[in-house]
Amino acid sequence: MELLDKLNWRYAAKAMNGKTVSQEKIDNIIEAARLAPTSSGLQPFEIIVITNKEIKEKIKAVAWNQSVISDCSHLLVFAAWDTYTEERINKMFDLTNEIRGFKNEGWENYRQMLLSAYPKKPAEENFNHAAKQAYIAFSQSIIAAAYENVDATPVEGFDPVAVDEILGLKEKGLRSTVLLPIGYRDTDNDWLVNLVKVRKSTEDLVTVID
Secondary structure, eight states: OHHHHHHHHOOOOSOBOOOOOOHHHHHHHHHHHHTOOOGGGOOOEEEEEEOOHHHHHHHHHTTTTOHHHHHSSEEEEEEEESSOOHHHHHHHHHHHHHHHTSOOHHHHHHHHHHHHHGGGSOHHHHHHHHHHHHHHHHHHHHHHHHHTTOEEOOBOOSOHHHHHHHHTOGGGTEEEEEEEEEEOBOTTTOTTTTSOOOOOOHHHHOOOOO
């Protein structure tokens, strides 16, 4: 299967060569994230796409100086909502009604259920839930990048508070959750490039209950 071949090809590149990824490929990677499933269809996150060298260098400094952050073509920052609010929930439900062109009684009842529950929860609990949704989209971006023969390196090793400050996310009600440098592997300087991929066997990973 072509997709599985590409997923076997991909790995978390430890060095990138600075080559620019075409806008078409970037658009496809972002579109894959946009199409990702999320709880209640709320899409409680935003994606910040960074090509500015100075900004990338600032983020690199608070991310263990990982070279892929400064040497990538595009740096994607997945930033989750800091909490759920009535305004945010209503906006997505209203968008659904607008696009579908009608209102559904069951859907509206579901709206009221969320409105009566989510905004009352602690902000940290809501953020953790939103962050999980961002990770679903993040994963789809990685798959899409592999499909486009582009490298994508998941980065959790960074100071989220510092990144939030650099990007002004707090003022937008967002918190950074994970970084995804997009680019092309530097085969001459990446110690990982020629190593065999290691994963658990299917038998060790999967339990089938008939």
